[in-house]
Amino acid sequence: MQLSKQYNVLKRTGVALLYKGPFSETTISSLNDLLKEKLEEEKKKNRILTVFVEMAQNVAHYSIERDEKSGIGILVLRRKAHNWELNCGNAITQEQATYLKGKIEEVKKLSQEELKQKYNEQIRSDRPEKSKGAGLGFFEIARKSDMPLVYQLEEADNGDLFFRLTARFLLEGAYSSGL
Secondary structure (H helix, E strand, O other): OOHHHHHHHHHHOOEEEEEEEEOOHHHHHHHHHHHHHHOOOOOOHHHHHHHHHHHHHHHHHHOOOEOOOOEEEEEEEEEOOOEEEEEEEEEEOHHHHHHHHHHHHHHHOOOHHHHHHHHHHHHHOOOOOOOOOOOOHHHHHHHHOOOOOEEEEEEOOOOOEEEEEEEEEEOOOOOOOOO
16 A cells, blocks of 8 residues: 555544554653653543553563564554544464453453552562563553453464554543443
């Protein structure tokens, strides 16, 4: 597809930022700075930035597609009619997919109060086995998002899976039903 056509599709669909590549610490920091600029007037800027960092670190740590030291994935920030939508995606194994489905389904069932409680319990407990972080990511993403998390698993041609996670943040004055 011609670059101008790609550009117009992205513009028409509200894409404010699109990045595909390695998620190193430097890249995450640079993208965070870009997002700060892009969201300067947004009241929920800090919440969106917190979720971005959690999602980006997941790509950096767990993507099975890698360069020398970083996971490779994609990030898309899109402004829709009633909300900001932040999508992150990367290649994962079947074992990771099984874990992620269970974890996200568990998180989706929790109320805001239960999410806060689980988050606080996890902060005080040991790092989960096979985790490169404190195990707080999905709790934090769900706490900061205005709507339930959405995830998708797509099978790639080589048998790997591609995991996409979406977090949404209502614009001022928007309501959540039907979005």
